[in-house]
Amino acid sequence: MTQTKKPKPGAKDAKSNSTIWWIVGGVVGLGLIVALAMSIAGEEPVDASIGYGEPTVTGDPLPVYAAGQEDVSVGLTAPTVEGADWEGNPVTIEPDGTPKILVFLAHWCPHCQAEVPVIQDWVNDGNLPDDVELISVATSTDRLRPNWPPQTWLEEAGWTAPVIMDDQIGIVAGNYGMAGTPFYVVLDGDNTNLGRVSGEIGTAGLDQLVALAQSGGG
């Protein structure tokens, strides 16, 4: 005759109670975390327009830049841009007779964060000649990404080049065929594209862009 082993009295109740306490503890803990998350984020809504401008672009867009391939846009006339910096001071990219180096920067991009102090030191050391203008475009701005807003970042970096604040769709970057940041475009005095390059280029690269701008592409 076989005997079945009876469970100890109360064992099932103890297990049931344990499960209930696990559930109660989990729900209470999650509730506290949600409350904490809401209290941390419960600040006043931020002005959604911060970090953006309202530039106007006229002219035909340059094709999208493709690294490692021949840039078919060299020799094409780049669009004219009328924009402003974060304080509303007008900044333009136009055929005014002065060769230009444009640099497109995104506040959240670690390569831009690394390149900005390099460029600024290079400028401070007097490497940017008077006959070449350096203009920056703050683009791809996103409030939810780190290092926002771009103006705070650039001010803290002591950035001295004029800045055009791109709009929410990145109209300036799009019209210049930007495919990555940082992104450089060299223009002659007639706004003709002499060359484009994407990525960190350092001081040696900046010197090459200056030489290209001064040579007029010749």
Next chain:
Amino acid sequence: MSAETILVFNNLFAILTLVALGGAIGLLVYRAVKGPEAATLFGDKAIWLAFAVALVATVGSLLYSEAFHYVPCRLCWFQRIAMYPLTIVLLVGAIRREAVVRFYGLPLALIGLAISIYHNFVQFFPSLEGGSCDPAVPCSARSIEMFGFMDLPFMAGVGFIVIAVLLAFYTKASE
């Protein structure tokens, strides 16, 4: 979805990550102090907890891509490939109470953890993934930054760590 709502979820997942990381460290310390008997702490609930972690990570991942419209980068996709199946594998293992589930779960968790570590490394040393940022989905740039250091791959990495630790505890408890 408003930016304020997304910020609430950023905070929520960031705090959950810190709590989970603290819990995993606590478990390892408890194991070191108590020895093998520490495995009885959770019993077979360890696998349910591991499933809960995988579920929260999977739902969070889908929330960010489908509701908040963050496009996953290449390395994010590799981590998803490791995390998503864990949800199913651990659920089935928990329901069937099969200790063998650790043989399916642990490799996925450890592979996912390795990718997360590399992804975090890339964010600290961006030149590992080239010299420029793809404006849409750069692996080297942080999508969010909580507490000054925490991004989504860090959260995923903690998820993989917690799952691996819980699976190790489950293993001991079942033997």
